[in-house]
Amino acid sequence: xxxxxxxxxxxxxxxxxxxxxxxxxxxxxxxYLMLTMGNTNPVGAGRIDATKVRIExxxxxxxxxxVGNEYVAYVQAFAFGYLPAEMRFKVGRKVTFYITSPDVQHxxxxxxxxxxxxxxxxxxxxxxxxFTRPGEYPIICNEYCGIGHANMINKLIVEP
Amino acid sequence: MGFWAAVWDxxxxxxxxxxxxxYLVTSFVAFGLSGLMAVAIRWQLAGPERQFLVGDAxxxxxxxxxxTMLFFFIIPAGxxxxxxxxxxxxxxxxxxxxxxxxxxxxxxFVFSAALLYTSLFFGGAPDVGWTFYYPFSRTTGLGTDxxxxxxxxxxxxxxxxxxxxxxxxxxxxxxxxxxxxxxxFVWAIFATSMLSLFALAGITAAxxxxxxxxxxxxxxxxxxxxxxxxxFQQFFWFxxxxxxxxxxxxxxxIAAEVSSTFARKPVFGYRFMVFALVGIAVVGxxxxxxxxxxxxxxxxxQLVFVFFTVLVAVPxxxxxxxxxxxxxxGQLDFKTPLLFVMGFMFNFLLGGITGVMLAVVPFDYQVxxxxxxxxxxxxxxxxxxxxxxxxxxxxxxxxxxxxxxxEFWGKVHxxxxxxxxxxxxxxxxxxxxxxxxxxxxxxxxxxxxxNELNFASTVGAVILALGGIAWLIAMxxxxxxxxxxxxNPWGGYTLEWATSSxxxxxxxxxxxxxxxxxxxxxYDWEKEGLKPTPVDPATIHxxxxxxxxxxxxxxxxxxxxxxxxxxxxxxxxxxxxxxxGGWLAVGLVLFIYSLFQWALxxxxxxxxxxxxxxxxxxxxxxxxWFIVSEIAxxxxxxxxxxxxxxxxxxxxxxxxxxxxxxxLLNTFFLVASSFTVHYAHHDLRTNKFxxxxxxxLISILLGVVFFLFQIWEFAIASGHYVEALNAAGQSEAAQxxxxxxxxxxxxxxxxxxxxxxxxxxxALAYAQGxxxxxxxxxxxxxxxxxxxxxxxxxxxxxxxxxxxxx
Numbered sequence: 010x011x012x013x014x015x016x017x018x019x020x021x022x023x024x025x026x027x028x029x030x031x032x033x034x035x036x037x038x039x040x041y042l043m044l045t046m047g048n049t050n051p052v053g054a055g056r057i058d059a060t061k062v063r064i065e066x067x068x069x070x071x072x073x074x075x076v077g078n079e080y081v082a083y084v085q086a087f088a089f090g091y092l093p094a095e096m097r098f099k100v101g102r103k104v105t106f107y108i109t110s111p112d113v114q115h116x117x118x119x120x121x122x123x124x125x126x127x128x129x130x131x132x133x134x135x136x137x138x139x140f141t142r143p144g145e146y147p148i149i150c151n152e153y154c155g156i157g158h159a160n161m162i163n164k165l166i167v168e169p
Numbered sequence: 170m171g172f173w174a175a176v177w178d179x180x181x182x183x184x185x186x187x188x189x190x191x192y193l194v195t196s197f198v199a200f201g202l203s204g205l206m207a208v209a210i211r212w213q214l215a216g217p218e219r220q221f222l223v224g225d226a227x228x229x230x231x232x233x234x235x236x237t238m239l240f241f242f243i244i245p246a247g248x249x250x251x252x253x254x255x256x257x258x259x260x261x262x263x264x265x266x267x268x269x270x271x272x273x274x275x276x277x278f279v280f281s282a283a284l285l286y287t288s289l290f291f292g293g294a295p296d297v298g299w300t301f302y303y304p305f306s307r308t309t310g311l312g313t314d315x316x317x318x319x320x321x322x323x324x325x326x327x328x329x330x331x332x333x334x335x336x337x338x339x340x341x342x343x344x345x346x347x348x349x350x351x352x353x354f355v356w357a358i359f360a361t362s363m364l365s366l367f368a369l370a371g372i373t374a375a376x377x378x379x380x381x382x383x384x385x386x387x388x389x390x391x392x393x394x395x396x397x398x399x400x401f402q403q404f405f406w407f408x409x410x411x412x413x414x415x416x417x418x419x420x421x422x423i424a425a426e427v428s429s430t431f432a433r434k435p436v437f438g439y440r441f442m443v444f445a446l447v448g449i450a451v452v453g454x455x456x457x458x459x460x461x462x463x464x465x466x467x468x469x470x471q472l473v474f475v476f477f478t479v480l481v482a483v484p485x486x487x488x489x490x491x492x493x494x495x496x497x498x499g500q501l502d503f504k505t506p507l508l509f510v511m512g513f514m515f516n517f518l519l520g521g522i523t524g525v526m527l528a529v530v531p532f533d534y535q536v537x538x539x540x541x542x543x544x545x546x547x548x549x550x551x552x553x554x555x556x557x558x559x560x561x562x563x564x565x566x567x568x569x570x571x572x573x574x575x576e577f578w579g580k581v582h583x584x585x586x587x588x589x590x591x592x593x594x595x596x597x598x599x600x601x602x603x604x605x606x607x608x609x610x611x612x613x614x615x616x617x618x619x620n621e622l623n624f625a626s627t628v629g630a631v632i633l634a635l636g637g638i639a640w641l642i643a644m645x646x647x648x649x650x651x652x653x654x655x656x657n658p659w660g661g662y663t664l665e666w667a668t669s670s671x672x673x674x675x676x677x678x679x680x681x682x683x684x685x686x687x688x689x690x691x692y693d694w695e696k697e698g699l700k701p702t703p704v705d706p707a708t709i710h711x712x713x714x715x716x717x718x719x720x721x722x723x724x725x726x727x728x729x730x731x732x733x734x735x736x737x738x739x740x741x742x743x744x745x746x747x748x749x750g751g752w753l754a755v756g757l758v759l760f761i762y763s764l765f766q767w768a769l770x771x772x773x774x775x776x777x778x779x780x781x782x783x784x785x786x787x788x789x790x791x792x793x794w795f796i797v798s799e800i801a802x803x804x805x806x807x808x809x810x811x812x813x814x815x816x817x818x819x820x821x822x823x824x825x826x827x828x829x830x831x832x833l834l835n836t837f838f839l840v841a842s843s844f845t846v847h848y849a850h851h852d853l854r855t856n857k858f859x860x861x862x863x864x865x866l867i868s869i870l871l872g873v874v875f876f877l878f879q880i881w882e883f884a885i886a887s888g889h890y891v892e893a894l895n896a897a898g899q900s901e902a903a904q905x906x907x908x909x910x911x912x913x914x915x916x917x918x919x920x921x922x923x924x925x926x927x928x929x930x931x932a933l934a935y936a937q938g939x940x941x942x943x944x945x946x947x948x949x950x951x952x953x954x955x956x957x958x959x960x961x962x963x964x965x966x967x968x969x970x971x972x973x974x975x
Binding site for chain 2: 049129
């Protein structure tokens, strides 16, 4: 009996080492993907006074700007909607979104892409993406923000 | 016994079995209630653009469903319910370490549930979602105040319960039962209690700051004065992720017991089972930020949390394999409890694997807060922990009620739940892939497969409701058929099966053999021919019944209502509901009065000699564990302050800093009182009563002086705070000062509240001394309160350093 238990514990130990090795591989893969596949990690791009989002600075004038061959978009996510009302980009060009909220937390999730950013009042989120397929992309809020949460929908259009 | 006599017995009892029943009945009723809410939610979502439950009504039901299921069913049912009923039986003991604290915690738990639902009479339930994210939670209605108060009270109840369990396992075990001979279920409760004590501070900090933000405008998170809303999420998930393991570990213990009994084998790999439990508890602390991958933290930060998230799957996998190993080659007896364990194994594996999928950050971006996540956590909580809650219910039903249940209806219940579960939640995984976000009360027509999958999910919910009806039938039939349960209907080998069903109030009228060879003592004793020796029940003394723990909890309920109704002076000012002051006053008076009555009621009518494993008293060990949670609470708030201070968001004002000389004077008072308490305690132990009483009086007075000085200091500081707040729009320095003052009021004020609590504790011991109810043998109140007082002192030294000197 004692001997048998010893064997069992040895198998378990081997299994645990196998598990840890799997995790190491896994972490390296995830890290590699995050670094190389399209740069969709949201990053903080500074603080902003949430009470002044609507009256001064870049976000008071939500817009899409073309800078050289790329786009920069300043987006306001508010209860309940997004500004600018509609965004248009050309396919294959890098777009950098700067997003903030004047009231409560929201999110900026562009369907069929990896863009999914929590929008936090007082903070500016930045995320970049290159659209490779033309079409209409719905934008939704998946951070619960109140009674109009389900109606907080917008879209962006990628032109060929 | 007549009806009123039975009610009175329930209100005054401190019997761990009745306390366990209070938890079990409340939590299973909560399950039924919020299960019905879930069906209502699914009914609304059965098709696009339905009008059954829309807008704010939907949001309220959604919040109540989540909050009730988590705080009032899945956390308490296993830990407090089965834990209280079964754990002392498994340890071969008469009761838990602190029976009256235990009864108080149970009633406080019931009343915090009541408090949450009281909001319905005052303008509506909370509609913030159970996660109450800041700053959204400061903009919502009165229901949120009730919710925050309820969370604070249920947290206190949870901490007292956890400290009690830890002290019980530490101090009270049958003679000869070593830690490594405890049943897995006991280990599970022990690990869960430690997890609660260390982690609960997170949600206390989160709900306390949200409540103070609403009531007084004090918030570390307010972006207007440079606070950081992300800090809220850190606080919240610091508890709420470990809480997932609080919701799981007791049930894993149940799974081990049920598998072992119904496979007629000992658990496979006992030692690894325990390591895995403790491993989950430890690693569970290091994974909280995987709820925050989309917040915009750095790559390294995210990878660290990916690593620990995946790592926690290892001990969890060990548990699953050990359960499989237990069942492997066993003589499986497919009774209802085993069926639920089987259902758990299959479903929990799915939930665990989808959990690892969610740890892959790029994939998480796709499905964050979508129905994929909804399906995942229902997979682990409902078909995981929830199924095991029912496994435990059917397994211990004969022991608890003394009756067998109809096997047929139990099995119908299981199959309906399994099929209903799969039909409800498997489509939700797909809906998540298709982009349906959670917490939507409606969705437009014409989206690919959304209508069909949502409809299927609703059909599943209806099947689950039918399963609920089968469950009710099983229970009602059990009482109607009244088939007397034998002592050991399943042939279990742990000590709870060594007494009658239901157990008598004193649990065991025997002295057990002191030889424990494994975690299955009944098997070992049978093999070695050892028999327990009978004890005359007349010589057993149990704690005397008292109603005051119950009344103390009532006092807190009324106080909680008063605070919830009070005006909100914070960022979204609302006048209070008329009469809030009355509620508050009545509640506080009742609370204090009952607390003193409780302290003056001796625990035992007959002098009893207590045997404890450690040699320390139960009060000492219980308080030692409780203090862990206090240190964690200050630790997490101070960590928040340090973050704001070190990033330069909070800077003390140069000219209006609270005076250092006053803080040093107060330090003198507090340190001096620690010494006087120490000497008073020493005098009590050597039976010198007059110096003891004098020492206590001096300590209390020193505490009062400290407190009065602090009020004076706060009055001055609040003037400067309001000045800074008004100037925050114009000057950056004023803004930073306002945030610093906020942290100052929050943390120093919380310490002040602890001075008040500790001082009340000393006053209780002093009152016992005046009434002659304390002596060198029965001095639990003083042991607890003096240790607490030293803690208050130690925390103050920390606070002086980081707020007055730095």
